[in-house]
Amino acid sequence: MDIVFEELDYCETHMGDLMLRKRSIPSLDGKIIYEVKLGEEFLMSSLFHDAEVALSHLGLDSFGTKQVDVVVGGLGLGYTAQAALEFPNLRSLTVIEGLSEVIGWHKRGLVPLGEKLTQDSRCRLLHGDFFELAQSANLDPEHAGRKFHAILLDIDHTPEHFLHLSHGGFYQPEGLEKMARHLHPGGVFALWSDDKPDEGFCKVLESVFASVEAHLVEFDNPILGGTSSNSVYVAYAQ
Template sequence: MASEQVARAESERGEVVLLRRESGAVELRVNGVFVMDTVETSTEQALATRALAVVNEPRAVLVGGLGLGFTAHAVLADPRVEKVAVVEIEEALVGWMRDGTVPHGPSYLADERLTVVVADVRAAVAEATPASYDLVLLDVDNGPGYLVHDSNAEVYGATFLRRVHDLLRPGGALVVWSAAAAPELGEAVAEVFGAVVPVPFDVDLQGRAEHYWLYRARR
């Protein structure tokens, strides 16, 4: 399917590109790797809804990875949520969402409860106050088996996950998105939280049958 380049930026991590297909769908690629599009967004939304369903009072939510905004938008649809902090490392992507290069971006970012921080999620978590969030949702790349940046491997390890655990209030939840089954991630989450719930999803990605996964745990 033919696509046209809508926007492109480079950082020390490489290239970020927005494409528009003939159908009008928008696609995000980082260093040539498909990250997401505006067609199949069910698991990005489920990343939010599955976590919201297991927390009684999800007042404060941290989302690692802005993507095209669908996870944050699903979080904000819950009236119990009082504040959402989205951490996104690519400043250009945040700009494209804000200025309408991504057409739905301005409306998705307009909610007064939402704050978008341009930073590495590892630094943001390290600097955050312990026990300050009810949910932490991580979708910083395509999961541990398909890293957009090699350094993101740390996000799926026990050391970082312990910091996330400490960030959560009692009864809070963590959900991690992955493009494929990730047993080692499941083991790391279980090591830190005591248990993990792997949730598989069947999706249709540009006519191909794929299986995405969410890894959920509670403090």
């Protein structure tokens, strides 16, 4: 079986060199995976997306049969957004992505979920800085004062390991309070993290939200063997 390695896109961005590639893994019977790198850092792989899916499930499950409007911060390979679209009572989904090139991957069909996201009438891909919008008066700049039932965030590695230093203030009480103003009463903020649950960050969330949960999401790691894990924080507004 031929080993596939293909660079699908490469561009320079204000955050560093961005690369989308796909390759096969001979040890997994030639399974094709998609990977994203920013500078020297691996951002995501289609081989590991369990926690990205769990971010939507954990963030939306409490709404039951209620019709909900949802924001996803960070498009990536689209797994969190796709899981949100599968929620039976989703009314609208706004995905805010800071790199226009990533939105372009989906519109051009370069990534597996691109067609599903771009052809679903409930889903809108918005080019913008989530962190700037979350601190502003309008999270959705096209609809002044609009509020949402859930905000699901998957951009930085962890609440202490940022893709850009400008993101740091968001994870402090003042930044989270400004973001929470965009939620309906009883709304949910959920956050993906590449680390285990952090008690200190839970306390920061508890200073802003009525209640907080931290979930450890474990998944098989066929590359290293055994299991790996990410975290999902779920915070409930008053």
